[in-house]
Amino acid sequence: MSDYLVQFNNISKFFGKVIALKDVTMRLKKGEIMCLLGDNGAGKSTLIKTLAGVHKPDEGEIIFEDKKIVFDSPKDALDIGIGTVYQDLALVPLMSVTRNFFMGREPQKGIPFLKTFDVEKANKIAADRMGQIGIDVRDPSQAVGTMSGGERQCLAISRAIYFGAKVLVLDEPTSALGVHQASMVLKYIVKAASEGLAVILITHNVHHAYPVGNSFTVLNRGKSMGTFQKKDISREKLLSMMAGGEELDKLEVELQEMDRIHNKN
């Protein structure tokens, strides 16, 4: 019995001659937040899709709760408890909070062949769940389009957890958000981890990742540059690894500026 809830060992994925991923290894314990950092084109999207069961890895193995797992479809990944929240969130702005929360998995009541969508129960659960993370949904039948970006992100994460995710895979959850909204989402991610979930947080924003992450895996051109515990690596070191050193000077100037803004807030 290992300590790890889920292990992705030496995962490789090829598209024809292109090596999209090579020997990427990630191991997560319960309650751990691992940040997967990488610049554009580093292979983050391919890795997410491999974790979510969209792509089958060409090499390597996935071990979940000490059992070797093969995903044939995204549904298999969902069924064992790997919940992926994509960047587009899979939310429909015109539909209500409740209808989005239960989209595709609506609770039903009534007799066979005449089953109805149990709207009251769904409304109650959706409002409760959002309430638990401090988002007061006054009216669960209000359209998701009226919510802020951060609230939408929290709704999508909350939905994944409600439907049994043990491992949360979050694709750039803070990329489109302002500082305030981003911190709201990050707070929720920490809370989810504290309740025993393992979280893989994919981002290119070290400033968002560093405060919440327990460990960091850096991806560069399809290869893992290694996994580091927080105590072993500084924010600056992570940044230079991500950027691959080339644009470091330019970045540094920019980051000093960003830090200044951060501190101001």
Next chain:
Amino acid sequence: MSLKSKSISSKSSLNEDERLKKISPLRVLLNRPELGALGGSILVFIFFGIVAGDTGMFSAYGMLNFLDVSANLGIIAIAAAMLMIGGEFDLSIGSMIGFAGICIAIPAIYWGWPLWMSIVFAFAMAVLVGYFNGIMVVKTGLPSFIVTLAMLFILRGLTLAITRLITGRTQVPGLRVLIEDDPLAWLFATDTFKWLFTWLGSLKLIELRTDGTPLATGIPPSVIWFIALTLFATWILMKTRYGNWIFASGGDKVGATNVGVPVGRVKISLFIGTAVASTIFACIQVLDAGSADTMRGTLKELEAIAAAVVGGCLLTGGYGSAIGAAFGAIIFGTVSMGIFYTDVDTDWFKVFLGAMMLIAVVFNNYIRKKVTESK
């Protein structure tokens, strides 16, 4: 974690009820897609009440007349609305009406099939056509506008070619004698609540013919179908899992697929729905007229879409209602009949139809912005 205590607020659930009450009924109503069509219907009734109140338009006979026209349009408008909410169009509705008509008439008249069997055959063909439309759109990813436009021509052409080939004409008369004693045809050809009208007639509350029978003999089958379909479609959309899937498929195809909604199956079933609704329309019309005509249903697809749009359906999908489409159909049906009771030339009806639709689209656009507006 220190964050935990802050983020959980038990207060919110306590406040919930009193907060809910703060939303005024007016606001709830404003958020409903059918609001525009409901208001429009009321305006239309007020208008004709003033202009044509004493002309017999609102006698039992006059009302059944415009309700019949509204109901026929409503039957296809509701199916078109559901498909539009699911994010697709069907331009082959009108051609399907003509095609279904001859699918009933030719086997019954020329092949000697019993009428019920011809009706079943027409519905089977409708399912096939709808399935084909759906599978083409889902598998090729082409816009349904193009796929069903092709179907519009194919079906109309088939209808003409087959009818002329078999009968040498473009019309197939002689169905009326077959309706009696048929186990299925009464569903599309019987006036209901006759006793009520006879009773009202005997009390001299409604107009009578010279022989003493009431002028309006009963509720036409179209109206019963219209009401039943409106209720059924509303129940599906608001109260079932499948209804939620329709909204999801039209609202965001990719997102819906990612959370496990069978988008392809939902869309195919909705295309079958419009073809079946066209066939119901055809059954009622063919059995009422006693004949099938190859040109039946021409342009009906556009009227159905117009009614759905006036009823609050967004052209982009994901939003709308069956009740709205029903009111949209009532507006068009009432105006198209009501105009005969006024001094206005009937040529102006199309102008009205177009103007109504434009106003509705602008209004819907505004509502959508309101609904999706970020805080």
